[in-house]
Amino acid sequence: MKRIFLFLLTNLAVVVVLGIVASLLGVNRYLTAQGMNFGALLGYAFVIGFGGAIISLLMSKPMAKWSAGVQVITQPGNAAEAWLLETVRQLADKAGIAMPEVGIFEGDPNAFATGAFKNSALVAVSTGLLENMTHEEIEAVLGHEIAHIANGDMVTMTLIQGVMNTFVVFLSRAIGYVVDSFLRRNDERDSGPGIGYMVTTIVLDIVLGFLAAIIVAWFSRQREFRADAGSVQLLGRRQPMINALARLGGLHPAELPKNMAAFGIAGGIGQLFSTHPPIEERIAALQSTGG
Numbered sequence: 001m002k003r004i005f006l007f008l009l010t011n012l013a014v015v016v017v018l019g020i021v022a023s024l025l026g027v028n029r030y031l032t033a034q035g036m037n038f039g040a041l042l043g044y045a046f047v048i049g050f051g052g053a054i055i056s057l058l059m060s061k062p063m064a065k066w067s068a069g070v071q072v073i074t075q076p077g078n079a080a081e082a083w084l085l086e087t088v089r090q091l092a093d094k095a096g097i098a099m100p101e102v103g104i105f106e107g108d109p110n111a112f113a114t115g116a117f118k119n120s121a122l123v124a125v126s127t128g129l130l131e132n133m134t135h136e137e138i139e140a141v142l143g144h145e146i147a148h149i150a151n152g153d154m155v156t157m158t159l160i161q162g163v164m165n166t167f168v169v170f171l172s173r174a175i176g177y178v179v180d181s182f183l184r185r186n187d188e189r190d191s192g193p194g195i196g197y198m199v200t201t202i203v204l205d206i207v208l209g210f211l212a213a214i215i216v217a218w219f220s221r222q223r224e225f226r227a228d229a230g231s232v233q234l235l236g237r238r239q240p241m242i243n244a245l246a247r248l249g250g251l252h253p254a255e256l257p258k259n260m261a262a263f264g265i266a267g268g269i270g271q272l273f274s275t276h277p278p279i280e281e282r283i284a285a286l287q288s289t290g291g
Helices: 002-024 027-031 038-068 079-095 127-132 135-150 153-183 195-235 239-251 279-287
Strands: 101-105 111-114 122-126
Touching: 038 111, 038 122, 038 153, 079 101, 079 135, 079 195, 101 127, 111 135, 122 127, 122 135, 127 135, 135 153, 135 195, 135 239, 153 195, 195 239, 195 279, 239 279
Parallel strands: 101 122
Antiparallel strands: 111 122
């Protein structure tokens, strides 16, 4: 469950940094010049919130390559790489998207897809997955990742994160203003927001950011079910995806590097911050459908 964690962590860091920069530029002084201007605060929260989410989205592919050590295949060096490229190409054609970059990274069985745009995405698989799965199972895993891209899941998650960010930024500053007003109730307010405002907003940006992450993780779990179904649709049968999930469950695949888990294939642990449903639930969902 690490990739969405790093996406959320990167997003949280960007939002906090943007907030600090805005404070240094005097935005907070403007917001509180005549008491809290909630209309201006909402606009500020929207810009900071969606700005953080969009920056995180644009960073997703290079961050994925760097953190996982992905080696992008430009020319196949062997039969396995040639098969991998051709399989991804066929699935991308079926899904109606441009051929994504394809890469391999060292590690236990897993895979991921990432990228800001459908037609410039990245699909990467681990050496452990290639070595421990049949071609049919690997194809199902690749179908799952291609379905994530075709469904626009990175953009969807970014929009959800942007909405959550907006609420976080708005609430943290509104509460910070109340706290600061209480602490400075006997002081002159001409000097603008005080230390109580600054500390409260930074702390609440972090605390509320983690609460927002729970909501984002819930949405991520729902997208996993959809990507599983998308793989079934691309392959025309459900058994390969069921077999791949079952094998992953038996192999106990290692967690992906930190920015891979949002759309990686490994199942989650069913907790609030888990970005994936348990593998058993995913298999049951597939078994309940026809095909």
